[in-house]
Every structure is written in structure tokens, then in C-alpha cells.
Amino acid sequence: MTDPSPTHRWRGVLAVTLVAGGLALVAKRPALLSSAVVGVVFVAYARVTSPPSPTLELDRRLDEASPSHGDQVDVRTTVRNVGDRTLFDLRIVDGVPPALAVVEGTPRHGTVLRPGEATTFSYTVAARRGRHRFEPATVVARDVGGSWEVEVQIDDGTTVDCTTDVPAAPLRGRTLEAVGRVLADDSGAGTEFHQTREYRRGDALSRVDWNRYASTGDLTTIEFRKEQATRVILVVDARPVAYRAPEGDPHAVSYAVAAAGQLARAIVDNRNHVGLAAFGREPCWLEPGTGRNHALRVQQRLADHAAFGARPPDDAPAVADQAKALQARLENGDQLLVLSPLLDDEVVETVRRFEAEETPVSVLSPDVTDADGGGRTLARIERDHRHRTLRRAGVRVVDWDPERPLSVAVTDAMGAQQ
Amino acid sequence: MSAQPVRRRPATSSGTLAVLVASGVALVLGSGAVRTGLAIELAGLAGIATGFTVWRRERKRWSLVLAGLGFVGCLVGVVAFLGRAPGPSAAIQSLPAMLGVPVLAAALVPVRGSGSRTLVKLGVGSVFLTVLLAGFFRSATPDVLLGATAASVVAWDAGEQAIGLGEQLGRSATTWQLELVHVGATGLVAVAAVGGVYATRTVATGTPSFAGFTATAVALLLLVVALRP
Numbered sequence: 145m146t147d148p149s150p151t152h153r154w155r156g157v158l159a160v161t162l163v164a165g166g167l168a169l170v171a172k173r174p175a176l177l178s179s180a181v182v183g184v185v186f187v188a189y190a191r192v193t194s195p196p197s198p199t200l201e202l203d204r205r206l207d208e209a210s211p212s213h214g215d216q217v218d219v220r221t222t223v224r225n226v227g228d229r230t231l232f233d234l235r236i237v238d239g240v241p242p243a244l245a246v247v248e249g250t251p252r253h254g255t256v257l258r259p260g261e262a263t264t265f266s267y268t269v270a271a272r273r274g275r276h277r278f279e280p281a282t283v284v285a286r287d288v289g290g291s292w293e294v295e296v297q298i299d300d301g302t303t304v305d306c307t308t309d310v311p312a313a314p315l316r317g318r319t320l321e322a323v324g325r326v327l328a329d330d331s332g333a334g335t336e337f338h339q340t341r342e343y344r345r346g347d348a349l350s351r352v353d354w355n356r357y358a359s360t361g362d363l364t365t366i367e368f369r370k371e372q373a374t375r376v377i378l379v380v381d382a383r384p385v386a387y388r389a390p391e392g393d394p395h396a397v398s399y400a401v402a403a404a405g406q407l408a409r410a411i412v413d414n415r416n417h418v419g420l421a422a423f424g425r426e427p428c429w430l431e432p433g434t435g436r437n438h439a440l441r442v443q444q445r446l447a448d449h450a451a452f453g454a455r456p457p458d459d460a461p462a463v464a465d466q467a468k469a470l471q472a473r474l475e476n477g478d479q480l481l482v483l484s485p486l487l488d489d490e491v492v493e494t495v496r497r498f499e500a501e502e503t504p505v506s507v508l509s510p511d512v513t514d515a516d517g518g519g520r521t522l523a524r525i526e527r528d529h530r531h532r533t534l535r536r537a538g539v540r541v542v543d544w545d546p547e548r549p550l551s552v553a554v555t556d557a558m559g560a561q562q
Numbered sequence: 563m564s565a566q567p568v569r570r571r572p573a574t575s576s577g578t579l580a581v582l583v584a585s586g587v588a589l590v591l592g593s594g595a596v597r598t599g600l601a602i603e604l605a606g607l608a609g610i611a612t613g614f615t616v617w618r619r620e621r622k623r624w625s626l627v628l629a630g631l632g633f634v635g636c637l638v639g640v641v642a643f644l645g646r647a648p649g650p651s652a653a654i655q656s657l658p659a660m661l662g663v664p665v666l667a668a669a670l671v672p673v674r675g676s677g678s679r680t681l682v683k684l685g686v687g688s689v690f691l692t693v694l695l696a697g698f699f700r701s702a703t704p705d706v707l708l709g710a711t712a713a714s715v716v717a718w719d720a721g722e723q724a725i726g727l728g729e730q731l732g733r734s735a736t737t738w739q740l741e742l743v744h745v746g747a748t749g750l751v752a753v754a755a756v757g758g759v760y761a762t763r764t765v766a767t768g769t770p771s772f773a774g775f776t777a778t779a780v781a782l783l784l785l786v787v788a789l790r791p
Contacts (some may be wrong), residue, residue, distance in 0.1 A: 153722055156683060157715055160690060161786045164711065167694055169779040175704035176697040177775070178759045179711035180782055185755035186715050187789045232743055235730045254727060254737035265736065284730060288747045290723065 146295045148195030153290055157186045195292035198234070198285040199227035202298040204278060210305045211271040213547065216247060217304060220266040221281065225257035232256055233286035236265075239279030241304065242454040243394030244269040271306045272394050273546050274402025277447060278302040279454075307406050308549045314506050314542045314557055315376060315411075315479060340364045374479060375417040375432040378404045378442070379470070380452060381484030381491055382424030383463060387456035388487055390514035396485035399510040399546045401452045404483055406550055407508070408442035418442060421473075423466050423484075423491070425457035426450045429473060467494045471501065479504040485512050486530045487523065496537050506540040508554075570676040571733040572724035576741045577670035580682070580721035581607075584666050584689045587710045587717070588659035591696045596656045599643025600663075606635025607664060611671050636664065655695040662688025666717070670724055677725040686718040708759055712752035719748045 161183025168176035200223055207218040221238050225231055238251035249267030257263060280299035286292060340353060343363035353364045382397045389395035404420070411418040412434050419432030420442050428451040430442060446452055474480075480498055484491050486509045498505050509531070513524040534541050542557040544550060585604050592600050609632025617625035640660060647653040666685025669678045693710045696702040702710070723744055727737050 153726075156718060158786060160711075160715070162783060164694060164697075165779055165783045165786070167698065169776065169783075171698055172772075172775070173697050173700070174775060175700075175702075175707050176694065177779055177782065178704060178708050178763065179693065179697065180779075180786075181759050182708060182711045182715070182752070182755045184782060184786055184789070185758070186751060187786055189751045191789050232747070233740055235727070235740075237731070250732060250734045252731040252735040254731050254735055254740040256739045256743045288744065289751075290726075290744065 145198070148292045148294045151286070151291055151293050154187060154190035157183050157190075161187060190289050190291040193287040193289045193291055196229070196231055196233075196285040196287050196294055197227065198225070198231050198283065198294060198296050200224065200283060200296060200298050201226050202281055202300050204238075204300055204302040206302065206304060208271075209303070213271060213273045213306055213549070215271045215306075216268050217271050218266055218268050219251070220264055221251070221253075222262050222264040223253075223257070223281070223283070223298070224262035225259055228259050230256070230258045231285050232288040233290060234263075235284040235286075236263075236281055237283075238265075238267075238281045239299070240269060241276035241278055243272050243274060243398040244276055244304065245272075269304075271304060272398075273306050273550070274394065274398055275307060275405060275443070275447070276304045276398075278304075307402055308551055314508060314540060314554050315374065315416075315481065339367050341367060373416050373434065375419065375475065375477065376411050377419040377421055377432065377470070377474070377478060377480050378407060379480055379482045379484075380404050380420075380422045380424070380428075380446075381482065382422050382451050382453075382457075383460050383491075384456050384458070385488050386485050388485070389512050393512070394546075395456070396487070396510050396512040397452065397456075398454065399512070399544075400483035400485070400508075401446050403508060403510065403544070403550050405443040405446050407481065407483075409436075409439045412436060412439045420445055421470050422449070422451040423460075423463050423494075424451035425453070425460045427466065427469060428452075429470075432478075463490050463494055467497065471498070471503070474503055479506070481505075482507045483510070484508075485510055486527050486534075487512075489530070492530045492533055495534060495539055499537050499539055506542070507534060508542045508544055510544050510546050512546070569733045570728050572670045572677040572721075572728040573731075573737055573741060574724075574733065575738055576720045576724035576727065576745060577677075579745060580670060580686075580717045580724060581663065581667050583713050583717040583720065584659075584663050584686060587689050587713045588656070588663055588692065590706060591659065591692050591702055591710060592656045593652055593701070594648050595646035596643050596648075596652055599639045599641075599646070600656070600660060601639070602642060603636050603639030603660060604663065606632040606637075606639055607667050608632065609635055611667065614671060651699045651701070655692055655699055655701060657692075658688040658695070659692035662686065662692070666721060670721055676728050679722060679725055682718065682721040682725065686714055686721065689717070690714045704763070705760065708756050712756050716745070716748050716752050720745050 161180050164176050164183060165180035167173065168180060203222040205220045208215065211217050223236055234255055234257055236253045240246055240251050247268050247270045251267050253263065253265040255263045280297035283296045283298060285294045285296065341364065343352060343365050347365045351365050353366050356362060356364050380400050386397050387395045408418045415434065417432040417434045418438065420428065420430035422428040428449050430445050480503055482495055482505060484507060486492065495505050495507060513527055531541050531543065542553055544553040588600055589597055610629045613625045613629030613632060616628060643660065644653065662685045665681055665688065669681030669685055693707060693714060697707050723741065727741070731737060
């Protein structure tokens with residue numbers, strides 16, 4: 145709660161009183177003196193009211209907490225006065241997630257609340273792909289005369305989850321492309337069949353193909369593919385340039401953050417390790433790990449780290465420095481999955497430098513360019529050009545139109561390259 | 563389906579109330595022909611306001627007709643008043659109110675933007691100038707002056723509240739309860755102030771001496787400065 149601040153809105157009445165009183169005195173008009181008395185009463189009224197101290201509770205209900213992309217979600221927000229004084233002038237602005245547009249009704253409401261009383265208002269937002277956390281509702285409370293103003297933020301942490309599970313992340317095998325898992329190409333112990341070869345002394349008896357021995361008399365050994373967990377670092381491009389978006393749509397960072405959360409889950413589901421980094425206003429680094437709990441940690445970091453803030457930063461440190469810091473943290477065999485709308489050449493240059501230093505990079509690029517409008521068309525042509533540049537450098541690029549589910553884009557892209 | 567921008571226009575109920583109260587003050591203080599002129603002007607203003615409302619509902623031709631008629635009405639009102647005023651003092655006295663009400667209306671029914679506090683002050687200030695002039699020319703009884711002063715403050719308060727609500731919540735938000743309580747409280751204070759002064763004047767008999775009057779006035783002014791909000 146902020147400190148009560150005076151609004152000084154009754155100052156005009158002071159002037160009125162002085163003028164009326166002055167004129168009454170100068171022109172000897174007793175009638176005008178009574179007018180001045182009226183002014184004095186209003187000035188006193190502004191003085192005697194005390195600033196409100198609102199104690200409020202917020203309850204936000206969604207008719208569908210996990211909607212599909214484009215669905216309309218009804219939001220019902222209830223604010224209850226749990227204090228013991230009447231709040232005469234409450235102005236509530238609900239904290240709609242910046243990426244979601246209100247399509248019906250208004251998230252703003254003004255009312256009077258007696259102690260224990262609650263008010264409910266509802267509006268409709270259009271769901272967009274991603275996990276969207278509601279921001280705290282802002283409430284401005286004034287006293288009855290409006291001479292004091294207090295601002296409070298109340299939150300209940302509602303989230304709209306508009307994501308679908310992704311079967312796999314678009315990763316690069318070291319030597320072999322495989323849907324789902326990144327597999328090592330050497331044979332050895334494992335669970336997946338790789339090949340059979342002639343028995344050699346010392347091979348484990350359990351791995352001898354006894355069926356074959358029974359039918360042909362040859363001793364052969366079954367080899368399984370050796371599984372090797374890969375460490376994948378998700379790198380979200382959250383530089384100011386990535387916050388661009390077509391009018392009224394979410395920006396690329398909100399899509400990238402949502403996609404990163406889904407990919408983290410897919411990567412750990414496929415028994416690989418996932419870490420998190422960002423190019424943005426603040427350095428962000430989450431050591432790679434595996435397991436569902438680690439995926440949740442990644443999602444948590446995406447939701448509350450300053451680098452992924454919903455509003456664009458004013459400026460950010462040079463991307464080259466951030467890339468250098470990231471490079472220093474990488475271990476041999478790590479790969480990067482960069483989530484970037486590819487709206488400038490700097491990020492392309494950075495990716496190519498990683499690739500040149502033998503760190504395999506894949507790029508998932510949400511398309512936020514718009515087909516209409518000359519400037520936008522130019523942006524689209526440039527972006528296509530960047531795609532080609534990256535592909536020529538051996539980088540796997542997945543072009544993702546956020547209107548379509550991420551899983552479809554990833555599956556398509558992996559199908560095309562196999 | 564597209565995102566709806568917040569329409570940051572002054573709240574309708576408080577805004578309308580402010581204009582109505584200010585018009586009431588102007589009408590009460592006007593006399594004879596002036597009152598007729600004011601009435602015509604107010605009808606014209608209502609026509610212009612309706613015209614704008616219709617404009618938003620995409621009935622452009624009707625809105626132009628209405629607004630045009632309203633504008634002509636305003637002009638006729640002012641001209642009729644200027645030509646037939648009973649005397650120069652009546653003309654001087656009512657002129658500020660006659661200009662102030664349209665200014666207030668323009669502040670609260672803005673064609674574009676979120677309304678203007680300066681215009682509200684200017685509009686209500688002009689109406690109050692008429693109250694002061696009426697007191698100066700002794701053309702209104704002290705009781706009428708008392709009521710007109712209180713009403714001017716109520717009109718300003720409602721107008722300012724309408725703009726504040728428009729800025730913070732926009733016109734589509736539900737705010738009538740808040741507006742009702744706020745204006746109700748201001749109205750009560752106004753009634754209490756008028757009642758108090760009226761009662762005091764009824765009890766006190768005879769005209770105050772010059773010294774007594776001056777002392778009261780100075781004391782009052784000092785009180786105001788001390789109370790400075």
C-alpha cells in the first residue's frame with residue numbers, strides 16, 4: 145500500500161471563498177459573505193475526512209483455466225472489503241496479462257464497499273498461446289470527499305495456461321537425427337536395439353542371441369544403442385528488439401517464454417538435461433538438470449525472472465558480452481536451443497559464432513512479422529533471409545507461426561529434415 | 563474480434579449532473595428575457611450533445627442535422643438574450659454563465675480526448691462569476707446567492723469527479739454507485755452549509771455594524787487560509 149497522498153482537489157474552492165469574501169469586504173455586500181461561509185464549510189469538509197486504509201481480498205475466477213488458442217475466457221473478479229471501515233471510492237483496474245486482449249466488457253470497475261461487502265465484475269479476454277500470469281489488480285481508494293488517495297495492489301496469482309504438450313524438442317543429434325531423444329551413435333549397453341555382430345570372447349552371456357544360435361548354430365551378440373543424455377540450454381532472446389509485435393498481438397518474447405516452458409518439459413521427458421539462459425536486460429542462468437521437478441524450476445524461472453518481463457526493457461547489455469558469458473559456462477557436448485524471432489542480424493551473428501565454436505545450435509523462431517503493411521513485409525523478407533543464412537551455416541531453424549500449436553511446428557520441421 | 567481500447571471519457575452521470583446543476587444556477591440568476599435566451603441555448607446544447615451521441619452510433623447524417631440545429635439554437639439563444647436584456651447590468655451579470663455552461667459541457671462531453679479539468683474550472687468559474695456579479699448588483703436575494711454558491715461547488719465537484727473517473731476507469735466501467743455516494747456526500751455538505759448559514763441569519767436580527775461585518779469577514783478569510791486543503 146502506498147502512503148496516502150493528498151489530491152488537492154478542493155483547492156479551487158479555497159480561491160472561490162477568498163474571492164467571495166474579498167468582494168464582500170471591499171464592496172460591503174453581506175450577502176456575499178454568506179457565500180464565502182459556504183466555501184469555508186467545503187474547505188473544512190476536505191480537511192476533516194481522513195485517508196482510507198483499504199484492506200481488500202481478491203478472488204479471480206476463469207471459466208476455463210486451460211483454454212485453446214483464440215478461445216474467449218470469461219474472467220470474474222471479486223473484490224471484498226475485509227477491513228472494518230466503509231470504502232467510499234474504490235477504483236479497481238484488474239491486472240490483465242499484457243499479452244491478452246480484453247474483447248468484451250472492461251477490467252475496470254468503480255464502487256463503494258461497506259465492511260464485509262464484495263463487488264464482482266466480469267470481462268472476456270481472448271486466449272493467446274502461452275502461460276499468462278495475471279498481474280496484481282491496482283486499486284485506488286479515495287475518501288468520500290476525494291481529498292486523499294491511496295493505491296493498493298492485490299493479487300491471487302491466477303494463470304491462464306494456453307499450452308499444449310510438445311512431444312520433443314527440435315534438437316541436433318551429435319551424429320544422428322532421432323525423433324524424441326538425442327542418441328549417441330556408438331553401440332553398447334542400452335535399451336534400444338542397434339545391431340547384431342559376431343560373438344567375441346568376453347561378451348556377456350545375456351546379450352548372446354540364443355534364438356539365432358538355436359536355429360543356425362552361429363553365435364551372435366546383440367548390441368543396443370548406448371544412450372547418452374544431452375545437455376540442452378534454452379536461450380530466450382529477450383532483447384528490446386524481440387519485444388516487437390503486430391498491433392494488438394503478444395510480442396515475440398511472450399511466445400518464446402511460453403515455448404521455452406513447453407520445450408523444457410519435452411526435453412526432460414526424453415531424459416535429457418535442460419538449462420536456461422537469456423539474452424536480455426539481466427543475465428539469467430539456470431544450471432542444466434533433469435526430471436519433472438527441474439522442468440518446473442525452469443518454468444518458474446521463466447515466470448518470475450526479470451529478464452523475461454512482460455514489458456520491454458529500455459536497454460540491454462551488448463549481446464556479444466552475454467554470449468561470451470554463456471560460452472564460458474558451456475561444457476563440451478552441450479547444445480543450444482535459441483528462441484528468437486530473428487528480427488535483427490546481431491542474433492544471427494551470435495548463433496553463427498556459437499556454431500563456429502562447435503556448439504550445435506537449433507533455433508526456434510516465432511513469426512511475429514505481419515503480412516500487411518510495407519514495413520512489415522520488408523521485415524518478413526529480412527527474416528526469411530536470416531533463416532537461409534542460418535541454415536547454410538548448418539543451424540537447424542524451426543519457423544513457428546504462433547497461430548499454430550508448437551508441437552505441430554516442431555513435428556513438421558523434424559519431419560522435413562529427416 | 564479485436565481488443566477494445568479503454569474509452570477514457572468523463573463518466574456520464576456525474577458529467578451530466580454537473581452541466582445540469584450549472585445550467586440551473588444560470589437559469590435561477592437570469593431574469594426575464596435572459597432566462598428565455600438561456601433556455602434556448604441549453605436546448606441547443608442538448609441538441610449538440612445528442613448529435614455527438616448519434617454520431618458514435620454511425621448515424622452520421624442525423625447527427626449532423628441535430629448538431630447543426632443545436633448550434634443554431636445556441637446562437638439564437640445568445641442573440642435573443644443580447645437584444646432583449648432588461649438592462650446593461652443584467653446583460654453583464656448573465657453573460658459569464660451563458661458562456662460558462664457551454665464551456666463546461668465541452669469539457670465533459672469532449673469530442674476527443676479525456677476531458678479537461680481546466681475547462682471545467684473555467685466553465686464553473688464563469689458561472690460562479692455570475693453569482694458574484696448577482697451579489698454585487700444586488701439582483702438576487704441572499705438566499706438565492708447562498709444556494710447558487712453551494713450549487714456551483716457541487717457542479718464543479720461532479721465535473722472534476724467525472725473527469726477523474728474517466729481517466730482512471732474509462733466510460734465503459736460501472737461506476738454509478740461510487741458517483742452517487744460521492745455526489746450525495748457533497749450535496750449533503752452543501753445542504754448543511756446552506757442550512758447552517760440560513761439558520762444563523764434567521765436567528766441574528768438587524769444589520770451588522772460596519773466594524774462587526776469587517777471583523778467577521780477578516781476572521782472568515784483567516785479561517786480559510788488556516789484550513790487550506
